Amino acid sequence: MLILKNGNVGIGTTSPGRALEINNALKLSNSGGVNGNDGVIGVATFAQGLNIVGIRTDGTHRKIGLWGSIIQHENIGGNAWKGTQEFDGKVGIGTSSPIANLDITQGKRTGSHPGVINGLYVTGNFGDSNNGVEFRHSNGTQGIGFGYNSIYATGTYGDQSLNLIPKGKGKVGVGTTSPQALLHVASKNTNYRVGKVRALNMAYNDVVDRHYGSINTSILADASIVSKAAVFAVSDLRIKKDISPTSSSEDLVSLRAIEVVDYKMIDSLADSRSYKKVIAQQLQSVYPLAVEKAPTAFIPNVFQPSTSIVRIQDDEYRLSVAEPHQLVVNDRVDVKCYPGNTSVVTTVSKIISPTDFVVTSETSLDDVEFIFVYGKQVHDLLSVDYGAVSMLNVSATQELAKQTEALQAENKALKARVADLERQVDSLEELKASVAQLQSMIQDQKTDDSSTMLENE
Structure with missing residues (x-):
């Protein structure tokens, strides 16, 4: 020294x-620097309430305190920030090379990421409905989370709403930055097309760039749409061409050929009601204009629980069902996994028997307790345009109205003719009576003449 x-x-x-x-x-390796007052350097145990600058980690309540800045609490294992902090540059949590003002990463980053981004950038192995970036009420009951390509409700409550609340007279826009209504859904995928009204409550899990039917889709509903007012469709003359009158007589023939049937849905869990409607395949044979192919969808052609689940290797599982499954290799199959009722898309890799098959799954099924096999994916699901059927009915009704008017006119003419004939009959009856009277008079005259002749003799 x-x-x-x-x-x-x-x-x-x-x-x-x-x-x-x-x-x-x-x-400092012993308690030589111990002092019982606040704001000193020490190595031994101090009361938790003291502002101690500690060296080493021996003390139960050791903490490093910088006035208005970071406090390191050894006993609670975390950092507390007090006062106002200012950082010149970027702050990274979980990364040594932050690309944003605040960059937070959970797990190793893979794939492509932007070079620089303003504000906040967060990455992690998020789930679609959990383990995301969450904002909750201080009591933990309700909140909102941002997950893998999703926004979800979070919290301890079992049933929670997910609300979008604009300010004042604001609007909600999906696919547009200038919404024109309270809810404005703008379609930007001109290749994604479906029928106007779906005939089955199927799940559309994939978006495919194929041309199906004749209408771009902005809103796709797996269940009914309820409105207290009317539902309007744009039908302005100025947006149409090749306009020609329809043949109401032919439309009447088509309408009479449509079969209306009573039926129920195979997926009775989603819809147990009875229906009185049409079948798309039959309608297509007589009125194809009202039938369209929907995009990729899953149909309930299996619709039964798996009686066993056996893991073969990392991504392969053998499933068994009680009734024949009617699946083939490469079929994509929607399975519902419980607990949680999570839908997982699998691919059939092998058919073992009519009731046993092997699937590959990118999602692990190791922790699944129960599987319900919904059905396979199809690319030709038919949907019905009931609006077109309604217009066919209008045209056919107009034809019936014209036929009725023609029959009424014909009936009126027949009635007039009958009335004329009745008048003629009445005239004939009067003439007949006159003739009879005249004949009687003649007969009386003949009788009188005969009597006079006899008297003269």
């Missing part, structure tokens, strides 16, 4: 430039 004339003390150095300069590490 060296003490200079100017009062500077040097330890490990012969030229201290400060009042105390140590050219080596500083180690």
